[in-house]
Amino acid sequence: MMLLDKIQQALQRESFDGWLFFDHHRRDPLAYHILGLPESAKPSRRWYYFIPASGEPRKLVHQIESGNLDSLPGKKACYSSWVEQQRELKSLLSNAKHIAMQYSPQCSIPYISLVDAGTYELVTGCDVQVSSSANLVQEFEARWSEKQLEMHLAAGQKVDRARRDAFVFIGDRLRSGDPVNEYQIQQFVRERFSEAGLVTDHGPIVGANANASDPHYEPSVERHAFIQNGDVVLIDMWAKLPDEDAVYYDITWTGYCGQSIPDQVANVFDVVMQARVRACDFIKGRVRDKARLCGYEVDDVCRGAIAERGFGQYFFHRTGHNIGTEVHGTGANMDNLESHDDRLVIASTCFSVEPGVYLPAFGIRSEVNVFVGESEARVTGEEQRELIRI
Numbered sequence: 159m160m161l162l163d164k165i166q167q168a169l170q171r172e173s174f175d176g177w178l179f180f181d182h183h184r185r186d187p188l189a190y191h192i193l194g195l196p197e198s199a200k201p202s203r204r205w206y207y208f209i210p211a212s213g214e215p216r217k218l219v220h221q222i223e224s225g226n227l228d229s230l231p232g233k234k235a236c237y238s239s240w241v242e243q244q245r246e247l248k249s250l251l252s253n254a255k256h257i258a259m260q261y262s263p264q265c266s267i268p269y270i271s272l273v274d275a276g277t278y279e280l281v282t283g284c285d286v287q288v289s290s291s292a293n294l295v296q297e298f299e300a301r302w303s304e305k306q307l308e309m310h311l312a313a314g315q316k317v318d319r320a321r322r323d324a325f326v327f328i329g330d331r332l333r334s335g336d337p338v339n340e341y342q343i344q345q346f347v348r349e350r351f352s353e354a355g356l357v358t359d360h361g362p363i364v365g366a367n368a369n370a371s372d373p374h375y376e377p378s379v380e381r382h383a384f385i386q387n388g389d390v391v392l393i394d395m396w397a398k399l400p401d402e403d404a405v406y407y408d409i410t411w412t413g414y415c416g417q418s419i420p421d422q423v424a425n426v427f428d429v430v431m432q433a434r435v436r437a438c439d440f441i442k443g444r445v446r447d448k449a450r451l452c453g454y455e456v457d458d459v460c461r462g463a464i465a466e467r468g469f470g471q472y473f474f475h476r477t478g479h480n481i482g483t484e485v486h487g488t489g490a491n492m493d494n495l496e497s498h499d500d501r502l503v504i505a506s507t508c509f510s511v512e513p514g515v516y517l518p519a520f521g522i523r524s525e526v527n528v529f530v531g532e533s534e535a536r537v538t539g540e541e542q543r544e545l546i547r548i
Contacts, residue, residue, distance in 0.1 A: 160194045160230060161298065162209065168297055169211040175254040176210040177291060178281065186260055186272045188488065192298050193230060201226055204243070208250050208257075216250050218243070248284045257281075258291035266497045267292055269488055292501050300480055300489025301506040306405045307529060310481075310508065313356060313398050314407040314527070314539040320350035324364075324393055325413050328385055329548045332415060339384045340364040340377035343393070351397050359485065362395035363410075370412070371521030373475050373514060389415045390423060390520040391548065396485045406485040408510055409539060410525035413546030423522075426469070426515050427545045430524045433463035433513040437477060437492070438537060441503070441511075441528055445535040451503040454494035460513050461495065469515045478510040481527060505532045 169177060179189040182204045190199070193207065203220035207227055210216075215232030219225075224236050235250065237243040251257070261278060262271035270292045282288055302310070324347050331338035343364045351358060365375045366385050370392035377383075385391055396408035414423055437460035444451040457477040464473045476499075478492035490501035492509060503509075512525030527538045 160192070162215070162231065165192075165209055165294075165298070166211055168294055169209070169258070172258070172294065173256070174211060174258045174289070174294075175256050176208050176251075177258045177294060178251070178288075179207040179209075180259065180273060180277055180281075181205055185274075188260055188270075188272065188295055188299065192295070195227075195229065199226060206247060206250060207232070208254075210254065218246050218250050244280070244283075247280065251281070251284045251286050254286055256287045256289065258294055259288050260291050260295070261288055262290050262292060267491075267499060267501070268497070270295060293504075296480070296489035296501060296504060296507065300482055300487055301504070302405060302482075302508060302529075303403070303506075306403055307508075309399045309401060309404045310407055310527075310529075311538060313404070314409075316354040316356055317351075317395055317397050317407050317409060318540050320347050320354065320356075320397075321393060321395060321409065321411055323350055325391075325411075325546050325548055328391065328413075328415070332385070332387060332548065337384060339382045340366055340369065341379060341382040343385070343391075344377050347393070347395055355400065356397035357400050358395075358397040358406075362393060365392045365521070366390065367520045368518065370523075371516035371518065373516065373521075373523070385415065387415045390522065391415065392521060392523060394523065394525065398483075403483065405483055405487075405508070406481050407539065408481055408485055408525065408527060410512055410514075410523045411542050411546065412522045412524065413548045415548045417547055419545055419547070423520065424545065426517065426520075426522050427524075429464055429467045429469055430513050430515050430522050431543065432467075433460045434511055434524045434526065434541075436460065436463045437511050437513070438526065438528060438535075441530070442535045445503075445530055446533065448533070453490040453492050453499035453501055453503060453509075456492040456503070456511070457494040457499075460492070460511065464513060464515065472515045472517055473513060474516065475514065478512055478528075481508045481510060503530055505530055508538070 206218040217227045221238045260272040265271040394410040398404040398406045440459045460477040476493035480487035480489035493499040508529045514523030
């Protein structure tokens with residue numbers, strides 16, 4: 159259900175005259191979720207829905223599909239020709255000078271960059287300035303309820319248990335002399351998830367040595383490596399409860415097969431772990447002090463810690479991503495590498511902090527989830543402080 163009053167309050171806070179939603183062939187899934195439109199809707203003609211900062215919303219639909227927005231409040235106008243569309247769109251936006259749309263300058267935030275260039279030109283041709291709805295979107299899409307936080311914590315306990323069991327299983331197989339490979343461990347984790355009543359979209363990532371240096375590596379029946387003594391093993395796993403509104407818990411831990419850890423491996427783990435701790439401490443301090451915090455700032459702190467130790471070139475992905483009902487959510491990412499994410503980190507949102515160093519011979523990543531409340535931020539699960547001796 160659309161939260162009209164809250165949307166209009168947010169528009170007033172952001173000094174927007176309104177928020178224009180536009181879609182054609184379900185290009186913008188955010189619009190459907192924020193507005194509460196039915197999943198069954200299959201528009202083949204363009205529609206527009208304008209929520210002003212105050213007053214009644216307005217909608218513009220094609221005559222062939224005039225009922226597309228009937229579930230939403232507001233006065234309706236129809237068009238059939240492109241000439242009528244342009245005229246009615248200008249009327250729809252009358253008295254508005256500065257509006258929000260699912261647009262991101264230079265596509266800096268791809269999750270939000272859903273309005274095509276032609277539509278942007280069409281709207282700005284109505285003498286309207288268009289700015290990004292990025293902060294508005296995360297306010298209505300990325301905030302967690304208390305129940306969602308509880309489900310996240312419950313899922314976290316089960317995922318952490320599966321993670322512990324997986325490393326123990328590897329050790330048992332190595333000590334017994336039985337062969338064990340990455341794909342077996344992946345399936346072991348999936349079975350533990352199923353037994354615990356967890357669901358996931360894919361994964362987990364299980365990588366040994368050089369495979370652990372590929373952040374998105376996933377073993378398969380056809381492609382996998384055997385795990386042996388002297389190997390670095392990385393496991394990245396994410397899952398949630400099966401409830402419709404459940405949110406993910408997403409972690410990465412790394413271990414070494416053997417009691418005597420090589421100095422290089424131990425040093426790289428320390429670099430990654432210390433960077434994660436520094437980033438989390440930075441977040442906690444900003445939230446505690448009620449200071450402004452943006453995603454790119456967290457990335458700068460974490461990336462700077464790794465660069466100080468001489469491994470900057472080997473950390474080639476963002477520090478973290480928003481977490482929601484999808485493992486990669488729609489809120490602020492901790493990113494000043496792949497994009498310049500200048501969205502505010504807002505209360506009741508959660509994201510990963512997952513620095514990594516990926517050398518040719520092996521890779522190490524350490525990932526935790528951070529939940530931001532009104533006055534404090536916290537890591538929601540166990541934190542790895544030393545390499546697991548498998």
